[in-house]
Amino acid sequence: MSEPRYPYVHVSVPADEAELVSDQLWVLGAQGVEERDATTMSAGEGEGVLLVASFPDDTAAHRAVAELTHPARVEHVVGDAWRDAWREHFHPQKIGARLLLRPSWREVEPAEGDVVLTIDPGGAFGSGIHETTRLCLAEVDRRVRGGERVFDAGCGSGILSVAALLLGAAEAVAVDVEDNAVPVSEENAEANGVEARLRVSTTPIEEVEGAFELVLANIQAPILIALAAPIAARVAPGGALVLSGVLAERAEEVEAAYRAEGLAHEATEAESEWRAIVMTRLASG
Numbered sequence: 001m002s003e004p005r006y007p008y009v010h011v012s013v014p015a016d017e018a019e020l021v022s023d024q025l026w027v028l029g030a031q032g033v034e035e036r037d038a039t040t041m042s043a044g045e046g047e048g049v050l051l052v053a054s055f056p057d058d059t060a061a062h063r064a065v066a067e068l069t070h071p072a073r074v075e076h077v078v079g080d081a082w083r084d085a086w087r088e089h090f091h092p093q094k095i096g097a098r099l100l101l102r103p104s105w106r107e108v109e110p111a112e113g114d115v116v117l118t119i120d121p122g123g124a125f126g127s128g129i130h131e132t133t134r135l136c137l138a139e140v141d142r143r144v145r146g147g148e149r150v151f152d153a154g155c156g157s158g159i160l161s162v163a164a165l166l167l168g169a170a171e172a173v174a175v176d177v178e179d180n181a182v183p184v185s186e187e188n189a190e191a192n193g194v195e196a197r198l199r200v201s202t203t204p205i206e207e208v209e210g211a212f213e214l215v216l217a218n219i220q221a222p223i224l225i226a227l228a229a230p231i232a233a234r235v236a237p238g239g240a241l242v243l244s245g246v247l248a249e250r251a252e253e254v255e256a257a258y259r260a261e262g263l264a265h266e267a268t269e270a271e272s273e274w275r276a277i278v279m280t281r282l283a284s285g
């Protein structure tokens with residue numbers, strides 16, 4: 001059997017532009033971005049920083065190269081050894097008051113009251129390492145009290161749905177455009193014993209029916225804006241919507257798109273340059 005090949009986008013940038021280009025890579029669908037320079041174990045190239053970003057497949061990697069503002073190239077790593085080394089960077093972390101995120105290959109000793117969320121992102125986005133995921137998980141931790149119906153738009157590894165179900169949500173409906181997200185989300189739900197309450201599919205967001213007390217959408221600003229009507233329509237009266245994957249400079253634009261759909265702004269949470277916007281639909285009557 002031939003060994004698997006994983007695509008990585010390599011971009012050399014001046015040090016003061018590394019953060020900007022790293023953000024672009026995340027927005028273009030990177031699943032992880034490593035910065036290499038003279039101080040890191042794998043050295044960079046020349047004076048600046050070499051950004052090495054993993055992508056789920058060749059199509060996504062080549063699309064990113066075409067859209068980046070800096071010259072970039074696609075390289076491949078063959079075999080699983082490198083990916084396993086990359087896993088060394090994931091460590092258990094406490095998120096919010098209750099969640100203790102555990103990569104499936106690590107042991108944890110939970111404190112009283114900790115709810116252990118075990119995740120293996122496989123080839124899907126959603127390890128919990130990225131700010132946009134952590135911002136959503138913190139909102140899930142804050143808002144799920146028990147019995148809610150949750151809609152997870154762009155579920156990736158299923159991490160947000162599984163967290164909500166572990167915290168007592170009655171049911172989660174999760175969708176993604178990537179086929180791979182379905183088995184990975186199912187496996188993560190099983191690893192946490194919540195698979196009976198998760199429905200995951202590649203149903204387009206526009207075709208999902210019903211209204212939900214909590215809607216989670218960690219996608220990217222242009223997609224959140226384009227899909228404002230169908231995403232907002234899934235928020236039940238009195239329900240909340242968490243919009244993540246948004247860089248600070250796009251936050252107002254995203255918020256405006258959802259105000260136009262009849263939702264009210266409740267809060268904006270920040271981690272570095274990323275924002276999560278919480279919108280609510282007033283209870284009717």
Ligand SMILES: C[S@@+](CC[C@H](N)C(=O)[O-])C[C@H]1O[C@@H](n2cnc3c(N)ncnc32)[C@H](O)[C@@H]1O
Nearest residue numbers: 125126133153154155156175176177178218219
């Ligand atoms: C940033 S990841 C978030 C994954 C996970 N929910 C998390 O919070 O870590 C965005 C996900 O949205 C998916 N996505 C992008 N466009 C989409 C669309 N139009 N409809 C549904 N999912 C989409 C991507 O495939 C990806 O899995």
